[in-house]
Amino acid sequence: MNKATIVAIPLLLVLLASYASNLWAADDVKQKPSTRHPASQHITVVAHRGASGYAPEHTLSAYKKALEMKADYIELDLHMTKDGELVAIHDATLARTTNVEQVYPNRAPWRVRDFTLAEIKRLDAGTWFNKMFPQYANKQYRKEKIPTLQEVIDWLARSRSKTALYIETKDPNIYPGMEEKLVGILKKNRYLYLQKSKVIFQSFSEASLRKLQKIVPHDIPLIQLYSPAMLKGQNLDDVLDRAAEYAEGVAPDQSLVTLEFVQKAHKRHLVVYPYTVNTKEEMLKQLSLGVDGMFTDYPDQLVELNKKKFTAKSLVPIF
Numbered sequence: 001m002n003k004a005t006i007v008a009i010p011l012l013l014v015l016l017a018s019y020a021s022n023l024w025a026a027d028d029v030k031q032k033p034s035t036r037h038p039a040s041q042h043i044t045v046v047a048h049r050g051a052s053g054y055a056p057e058h059t060l061s062a063y064k065k066a067l068e069m070k071a072d073y074i075e076l077d078l079h080m081t082k083d084g085e086l087v088a089i090h091d092a093t094l095a096r097t098t099n100v101e102q103v104y105p106n107r108a109p110w111r112v113r114d115f116t117l118a119e120i121k122r123l124d125a126g127t128w129f130n131k132m133f134p135q136y137a138n139k140q141y142r143k144e145k146i147p148t149l150q151e152v153i154d155w156l157a158r159s160r161s162k163t164a165l166y167i168e169t170k171d172p173n174i175y176p177g178m179e180e181k182l183v184g185i186l187k188k189n190r191y192l193y194l195q196k197s198k199v200i201f202q203s204f205s206e207a208s209l210r211k212l213q214k215i216v217p218h219d220i221p222l223i224q225l226y227s228p229a230m231l232k233g234q235n236l237d238d239v240l241d242r243a244a245e246y247a248e249g250v251a252p253d254q255s256l257v258t259l260e261f262v263q264k265a266h267k268r269h270l271v272v273y274p275y276t277v278n279t280k281e282e283m284l285k286q287l288s289l290g291v292d293g294m295f296t297d298y299p300d301q302l303v304e305l306n307k308k309k310f311t312a313k314s315l316v317p318i319f
């Protein structure tokens with residue numbers, strides 16, 4: 001190889017690399033204005049009912065696993081007891097996730113609102129999980145109780161974790177004063193004012209969110225949840241215009257998410273958090289549509305995907 005060739009080859013390589021890098025940069029710039037992309041490159045990981053794929057939902061064990069898996073948020077569904085305590089449970093009744101039918105056989109339909117906190121504290125909130133998911137069973141779960149909001153706050157404070165709360169007002173129409181009670185508890189714990197970035201409120205109820213909007217500081221995000229039935233026959237522009245009046249984001253069932261949905265939401269500065277995204281394939285699909293975060297029962301899987309590098313073009317991870 002002569003001297004001229006020895007000099008020319010590296011030079012050619014440098015020029016080629018520079019050309020490729022310019023092409024990539026141009027592509028990146030072209031992509032930036034897209035309303036499809038998430039508001040942040042970090043996809044928010046919301047542990048749905050805690051890490052509920054691995055431990056009984058809405059128990060401290062499920063929340064602890066969510067912390068260990070480094071979820072950004074623990075999702076908390078709230079109902080109210082007969083004596084006005086806010087407790088973390090998804091269903092309006094105690095039957096599916098506790099042994100209430102054995103402990104109180106004559107109290108059907110076992111509604112949360114018909115039981116005092118002391119009565120609810122007698123229930124086992126973990127054995128059902130061991131039976132249903134033997135692969136994740138743990139003897140300790142038999143001791144799990146339904147936690148109050150206050151207990152969750154105390155536990156989270158003790159953990160010194162950065163994980164925040166993503167609180168849902170469930171069935172607020174049957175619990176008058178629920179929002180005021182919720183905000184009162186957070187204020188009493190200096191939670192709202194000292195840790196503004198540590199709580200998000202969500203609800204399927206627009207009325208509940210509008211009520212919260214009036215009584216919480218402006219920088220606490222409010223998220224409107226949508227089931228497929230809620231959007232059936234609705235004009236998407238009208239729906240999102242309405243949400244933008246009071247919410248910072250929307251959380252649709254994952255089946256509702258399309259490129260059009262995400263673009264229209266982002267155009268209105270609404271973040272998009274679909275629920276409940278549990279398989280890797282589903283997560284990749286939602287990522288490719290440009291969502292900002294997801295509710296999942298398996299937060300470790302989404303945390304793992306967050307570590308991958310994504311192409312600027314499609315937000316599909318490079319494995």
Ligand code: G3P
Nearest residue numbers: 077168202225251275295
């Ligand atoms: O809050 C998001 C998602 O949890 C809504 O559905 O029924 O699991 O509360 P659900």
Ligand code: CA
Nearest residue numbers: 075076077168
């Ligand atoms: Ca929920």
